[in-house]
Amino acid sequence: MIRMTSALLTASVSAFALAATACADASTDTGMAESSATIQEADGSRYARDGIPSGPDAARQIIADAPEAAWRAVDPDRLLVISTRHGDIWVELAPEFAPNHVARIRELVAEGFYDGKVWHRVIRDFMAQGGGASDNPGLNADREPLQAEFMIARRLDTDIAISELQDRVVNPREANTRARAGFWNGFPASTMPLGQAGIRADGQVESWLLHCRGAVAAARTSNPDSANSQFYITTGTPAHLEAVYTVWGRVRAGQDAVDAIRVGTMGETMGFRPDFIMSMRMASELPESDRLTIEVFDTDTPDFAVYLQALQAANNDRLPDVCDIEIPVRITE
Incomplete structure (x- = not known):
């Protein structure tokens, strides 16, 4: 169907x-x-x-x-399935923009690290953060922290093409710097104009995926290079996170399940009982009968x-x- x-x-x-x-x-x-x-x-x-x-x-x-x-059909090997009591969340990965973060997610998913973890910090119309434990919301995997991948560098001859449809403030809390915004492969994205690469000494410009509703990104502390295993999915459009947090994927199906995750913060919200991440798997690992075929308007x-x-x-x-x-x-x- x-x-x-x-x-x-x-x-x-x-x-x-x-x-x-x-x-x-x-x-x-x-x-x-x-x-x-x-x-x-x-x-x-x-x-x-x-x-x-x-x-x-x-x-x-x-x-x-x-x-x-x-x-455009999404490759099952680039499709992450997060199972919750509210339904499955299907996330397309973007290793072109965050290769190390995507590799970390793949590694932890293969180990079953996320199974039974909780959505420990959920703020309405902002985001749902997961990966903590029911007895330790600050839990992270036993891995070295990841270097930030907030942006990538693109050259004039890059294979990563971002349409430049409109001007957009990069991050309202950082400065009034403006960039161009459009789409890459069905992901909302922003970039410094590619034409600038021709006048820069390194021949490159900075580009990044946007925190539009449904973005999946790496949680971190105030240290930009502190991301580990925790992640969040946006339920709003938090522009203050643009280009200072690493977006590594986007929800393609199941955003309604994200919206239904119980709101609250462990240790702060009185009586809060977090929802669980039942499992996280790559779609390619599931039986074909359990997979969705997801196609994105190109x-x-x-x-x-x-x-x-x-x-x-x-x-x-x-x-x-x-x-x-x-x-x-x-x-x-």
């Missing part, structure tokens, strides 16, 4: 636009879409032949009518570019903030 995971398949585009303009975190700044450079349909595409859909249901129609080539396709056009048209000709743009997911059970 195939089902879609997308707010736009259950609500009108106009309702989405209203939500997009009321972003919970006012620290981001949405710029006008650069339609001539980043939102365009390919010559000879079906849109050139049949016309671009318009009207309040345009974005929904674009998703529903998208060809198979517009969908953010590098003409269909996605036209989808953005529809969202912009429904939002007073302004592209919503990158964190408010739903990335459609198609799930086969």
